[in-house]
Amino acid sequence: MLSTDPLERKLQLSGIILILGLVVEAMCLLGHGPIAFMLFVGLGGVLFAIGILLYLHSLVSANVGTSKQ
Amino acid sequence: MTAFLALFALPFLCFGMGTSSELEHAKSTEFCLSCHIMEPYGKSLRVDDPQHLAAAHFQNHRVPANEACYTCHTNYAMFGGVKAKLGGLRHIYVYYFGTPPAPENIKLYEPYNNRECLHCHAGARSFEEGVVHTADPDLIPALKANKTSCVSSGCHAVVHDVGSLKDAKFWKGGD
Numbered sequence: 001m002l003s004t005d006p007l008e009r010k011l012q013l014s015g016i017i018l019i020l021g022l023v024v025e026a027m028c029l030l031g032h033g034p035i036a037f038m039l040f041v042g043l044g045g046v047l048f049a050i051g052i053l054l055y056l057h058s059l060v061s062a063n064v065g066t067s068k069q
Numbered sequence: 070m071t072a073f074l075a076l077f078a079l080p081f082l083c084f085g086m087g088t089s090s091e092l093e094h095a096k097s098t099e100f101c102l103s104c105h106i107m108e109p110y111g112k113s114l115r116v117d118d119p120q121h122l123a124a125a126h127f128q129n130h131r132v133p134a135n136e137a138c139y140t141c142h143t144n145y146a147m148f149g150g151v152k153a154k155l156g157g158l159r160h161i162y163v164y165y166f167g168t169p170p171a172p173e174n175i176k177l178y179e180p181y182n183n184r185e186c187l188h189c190h191a192g193a194r195s196f197e198e199g200v201v202h203t204a205d206p207d208l209i210p211a212l213k214a215n216k217t218s219c220v221s222s223g224c225h226a227v228v229h230d231v232g233s234l235k236d237a238k239f240w241k242g243g244d
Contacts, residue, residue, distance in 0.1 A: 011072060011076070015075070015076060018080050022080070022083060028087075029087060032094070032099065032100065032103060033100070033103040033104075034100070034104065034161045034164075036091075037094075037095055038161060040087060040088070041088065044084070044087070045084060045088075048080045051076065051080060052076065052077055052080055055072070055076040055077060056077070
């Protein structure tokens with residue numbers, strides 16, 4: 001269940017996406033072909049990038065909200 | 070701090086280590102031969118004939134057997150590894166989204182550069198003092214300047230003769 005607080009919700013979402021990315025990357029490391037490599041970089045990398053960017057965005061937007069108040 | 074470690078530092082670390090591991094694995098002979106189109110090239114490494122350049126290198130461990138393709142087909146200039154990886158991405162694209170050529174019609178993107186041979190052979194006694202290499206005093210300088218090709222000038226011309234594999238005898242060892 002996601003939190004109702006916007007900052008916490010974004011952090012939770014970021015965590016979920018990163019865990020998905022980790023799972024994808026772990027599965028890809030078990031593979032031996034070029035497709036595993038492509039999925040590792042393409043899907044796992046994108047999930048990681050989204051998760052990290054969402055985490056950074058949540059920090060920045062929280063700071064903006066605090067300074068406005 | 071915990072959130073920073075879990076949501077920023079750890080993913081970076083995992084991705085970096087995973088990418089490094091995948092890139093290392095991408096050098097393996099097994100990886101290159103995992104595409105069906107490359108199977109005849111894998112077979113050509115086991116041809117029982119010392120005139121077959123790739124087979125002689127593979128079977129006599131002149132190249133590491135587990136990185137045989139990468140050792141000869143990477144470029145030993147700056148960014149050679151990166152270029153090889155980009156070439157690999159192009160192969161994957163053509164294999165899955167394009168029309169891959171028949172194995173015997175696969176060609177190198179550019180003529181094979183002697184630099185790749187000389188990376189190991191330059192300075193070796195068998196190369197520098199070999200009877201054929203020293204018969205003509207201009208030959209070694211021409212080879213080193215890439216003016217005369219090692220593989221396409223008629224001397225070491227049989228590299229992967231995938232068209233004649235059905236008549237070839239194969240080496241059974243090395244597993």
